[in-house]
Amino acid sequence: MTDPRLYVTRPALPALDEFIPLLQEIWASRILTNGGPFHARLESALCEYLGVPHVSLCTNATLGLMIALRSACPPGEIITTPYSFVATSHVIRWTGSEPVFVDVEPDTLNIDASRVEAAITPRTTGILAVHCYGNPCAVTELEALAERHGIPLVYDAAHAFGARVHQRSLMSYGDLSVVSFHATKIFNTLEGGAIVCKDAATKLKIDRLKNFGFVNETSIAECGLNAKMSEINAALGLLQLKTMPDILERRADIGLKYRLELQDVVGIDCITPGPHTVWNHAYFPIMVRETFGMSRDALYEKMKQAGVHCRRYFHPLISDLEMYRSLPSADPAHLPVASAAGNQVLCLPIYPDLSPDDQSRVIALIRGDAD
Ligand SMILES: Cc1ncc(COP(=O)(O)O)c(C=O)c1O
Structure with missing residues (x-):
């Protein structure tokens, strides 16, 4: 029986019969995770779709944000918005920093760029701004401010998939930008997420951070996490992208x-x-x-x-x-x-x-x- 109740969202799924052949491929290959072929295909498809140079898939945006902060912001104070999902501040704490809350703009409900400067202290090690509801932050102002103070700018772009500003994907802004592919998001891989970065060295660092820090079988360069996306999630993502x-x-x-x-x-x-x-x-x-x-x-x-x-x-x-x-x-x-x-x-x-x-x-x- 269908549920007559309406909810704030209902996950979109591709046709099941299109997914079965991809599952058969995974079953045949026995490659289930650890950066398999579907993972590679989805990363390049997303680079093309978003018009960004590097995408690193991950298990979810929360782990993606932890990796982004670990990679860009030393422990200290991170300026952020109080008007977001709890993960935005939790990841700051989990990476050894403290959030410093700045009020939001009345129109967009995004962090008020004009108030960020006053919150910067010698202990500030980053800005974590959120494109709330997929509505862009004041990207130009925040970038100028971060550059002027030499502070990394990371975006919690959990809501931002498919949004554009100044004719660019919203995820192309900031030093790092992290999007969620959770079931309730516009583009979902059941659970999932991705970190967008600008250069190959950062991508390598992030790829290591999401795989325990492994460089090769015997060398471990970073104190990494396990935040890899599985082949099943990546295969679903390839189908979702078409829709x-x-x-x-x-x-x-x-x-x-x-x-x-x-x-x-x-x-x-x-x-x-x-x-x-x-x-x-x-x-x-x-x-x-x-x-x-x-x-x-x-x-x-x-x-x-x-x-x-x-x-x-x-x-x-x-x-x-x-x-x-x-x-x-x-x-x-x-x-x-x-x-x-x-x-x-x-x-x-x-x-x-x-x-x-x-x-x-x-x-x-x-x-x-x-x-
Ligand atoms: C603003 C924001 N940041 C982070 C997250 C965490 O995303 P995930 O569920 O992929 O870990 C969410 C999830 O809804 C979110 O809304």
Whole structure:
């Protein structure tokens, strides 16, 4: 029986009969992981698709981010956003650094580049910015700032697959950029991720870091992790890549319908991507303002009762979590924009096979048509 409830996302999968022959190839070869042929094919296909020089696949974006930070940022203080998924700060701690939270911009909800400079101290060893919802950070400003201070700039680009800014893939920005291929993401390999870097020496270092640090059978150069992507995940990725144009188009259509049908609802604002952007519609966040006449949480509950499960990404803020709230930069008075956004945001269902009728059901609930 099909579940009549709607969720914020529903993973896209290719036709099963196209996947079976790839599985048969893997079974026949008995090469299951450790940088096999599908792994190599997906890395080059992604370089081509994204227009980037080097891609290193990994098990998931969390491990990818740990490797990126380990490779680029010595332990110290890393400037980041409180308005993200917890992994963004957890990876900072796991690599021996402390997060320093900087508030976000009201329009994009990405780290406010104009406030980053004031947070730089002699202990700063990196900036970890997030392209929240696949909406680009102020990439030009952040790059100039990082260069001026000689600080590595790493992007948590978990949401950014398929997004472009200034006619370039969003993943081509920063010293390193890490994307997630988790089941809920636009492009999924069930679990997975990738690190994008700019030169062959960095790629080699990352490839070693994701494979225990091995250089060859007997030589180990780095204190590495096991973060390799398996052949099955990579084979699925090759199939998924073929469907990307359709997926992006369908998401854009759904995004446009939400935008048009919610534009006259008092107290509901949609987040609008900045200029020169081709957005990927990784999520569809709305802001439920005071003038809506019902709180964000009340709307969330009402929709849930009606079988529509939205998500409050990102609430609570990372800086409000027990393990981070005692940091000086976690003081809510220092993060007014992120704090307000965390109480107002609601991410609506968006995925390629969301039917027009189901989307209309979501819209009617927000508009109060069904009340
Ligand atoms: C902003 C952000 N960073 C990192 C991650 C972690 O990605 P993964 O699940 O691939 O480890 C996520 C996952 O949703 C995320 O939203």
